[in-house]
Amino acid sequence: MDFNDILKDFETTSRSRLRSDDTLRTEDLQALTQAWIQERTIPEVLPYEEDLLERILERMRKQIEFIELNSIELQKHEREIKLLLVIVESELDRVQFLIRSYVRTRLMKIDQFSVYIRSNEQELKKLSDNETVYMERHLDLLMELYNRQFLKNLPESLQALDEGGGLVNMVEKPDLHKPVFVKCGENGMVMIEGEEVELEKEGIYVMRYSAVKELVKMGSMIVL
Amino acid sequence: MSLPKQLRDTFTPKEISFLAEQEPIMILPRYSMHGTTLISAKLPNLRALHRESIPIWLALILKRQDKCNIVIPDWLQLSYLQQKYEDEIQNPNKFSKLPWHWITISKLLLDSAVDDFMDPVYEIRSLIQDLREVRLLKARRGLKELNEVYLQLDGLSLIEINEVRPFVLKVMNQLRKLKESSKIGEQEMYGDDTEIGGDTVMSQDVDDDYAGVQINDSVGINHGSNSAGRSGAGNSYLNDSHTRVQGDSMEDDDSDSDDDIYRKD
Structure with missing residues (x-):
């Protein structure tokens, strides 16, 4: 192996590393987009994408630094850096929008199902630490409000907010049978009410979430 | 909240447009420019007149600044x-x-990159409108195949999915609940009043959702034997599905009832 080979070797490895960082960035954004779509369309709260968001937030911090650094030195480079700043800022806005909408959708579901989530170990695991704190505090405030405003005036037997017996359960749970739109990545089959439904690759279907939940989780199907 | x-x-059209803007498109830079690292990818160094593939949102920024021409995709040719x-x-x-985002991307490009089209833009616009209307009609007709199992x-x-989404989801969910309650009803020898009440409420909603929908049917196509008045065609299909939902046994006058877009085995 002579010097040139080593050099070439070095070049290709560094280039492939660059390229892999590049694809990771692209994949991460796609993953975030898909996570957002899933939260919006699927009835239950999904596990919080902690690592993914951590990576993206870190990159966002770098971009903000870049913007701050360059807007100070704006006079020097003039034009080109201005355009670059516009590009960086617009992308930052786009990613921020995705994250914000993702988080808000989760909060909406957490508000809606908080009593159920709090009583269920597995559901609790899906929340981030911040979300758990938020849910507890929100629920405390709500309970206190209800108690002060009217519950204390009711007979004790009617004061519970999480009564499960009888015909109607007071605790709101996500309706897992709600239909969702999905696109299949491969041929397959699902059972719905004893009926076999054959799935074609690339086919677009509407069916209840409970039937396709596992396939979505495995990634052989994407929600739309 | x-x-x-x-x-x-559902998603708003703007959000769908947002998703479409992430798709790549080919551009022809007019000037050279240094690249940079973005959150989602690396913006490569742009060289004048060397084709490069970048996301549409980025291409539109460059286009607005007159830094590039957009290469109109093949599927947007007359x-x-x-x-x-x-x-x-x-x-x-x-x-x-x-393409998955054909309506949205064509709108983006027709709004911001008119001068990059080779074909006359007004013809493309009207052809897209025609295509859209034919497909919309098919989608509406398919609605009568709605059932509680799958579609x-x-x-x-x-975006076409997004348009029918609220209607389809609501109807399927309600049909499912009806079926569940009728099962309970069979067991208990009486029907569940609240669920039947739910049905009428639902059909009310259906009317509300589509009250404003008017098909501007300028497309000259025949829908099988169904020669209902043009302007009312879309609505009559809707009414078909509507009555179906309510469970009336309406005569099926459409010869395309073995429609295989929306099939239920």
Whole structure:
């Protein structure tokens, strides 16, 4: 192996590393987009994408630094850096929008199902630490409000907010049978009410979430 | 509330447009420019007159600053769209294959990159409108196949799916609940009043949702034997599905009832 080979070797490895960082960035954004779509369309709260968001937030911090650094030195480079700043800022806005909408959708579901989530170990695991704190505090405030405003005036037997017996359960749970739109990545089959439904690759279907939940989780199907 | 109500059932057209803007497109830079690292990818160094593939949102920024020309994708050429339009008419039971974001991307490009089109823009616009209307009609007709188990709609693009989404989801969910309650009803020898009440409420909603929908049917196609008045065609299909939902046994006068876009085995 002579010097040139080593050099070439070095070049290709560094280039492939660059390229892999590049694809990771692209994949991460796609993953975030898909996570957002899933939260919006699927009835239950999904596990919080902690690592993914951590990576993206870190990159966002770098971009903000870049913007701050360059807007100070704006006079020097003039034009080109201005355009670059516009590009960086617009992308930052786009990613921020995705994250914000993702988080808000989760909060909406957490508000809606908080009593159920709090009583269920597995559901609790899906929340981030911040979300758990938020849910507890929100629920405390709500309970206190209800108690002060009217519950204390009711007979004790009617004061519970999480009564499960009888015909109607007071605790709101996500309706897992709600239909969702999905696109299949491969041929397959699902059972719905004893009926076999054959799935074609690339086919677009509407069916209840409970039937396709596992396939979505495995990634052989994407929600739309 | 953390998420406004109108965002809960479906996406807004703007959000769909947002998704479409992430798709790549080919540009022809007019000047050279240094690249940079972005959150989602690396913006490569741009060299004048060397084609490069970048996301649409980025291409639109450069375009606005007159830094590049956008290479109009093949599927936005007149001949291609004409072919698709004929396909649509020849196969009344199938959607022809078009890109996932065809409506949205064509709108973005027709709004901001008119000068990059080779074909006359007004012809492309009207052809897209025609294509859209034919497909919309098919989608509406398919609605009467709605049932509680599943529905297949191959070939629809995302924004077209988004348009029918609130209606389809609501009807399917309600049909499911009706079926469940009728099972309980059989067991208990009496029907569940609240659920039947739910049905009428639902049909009310259906009317509300589509009250404002008018099909501007300028497309000259025949829908099988159904020669209902043009302007009312869309609504009569809707009424079909409407009555179906309510469980009336309406005469099926549409010869395309073995429609295989929305099939239920």
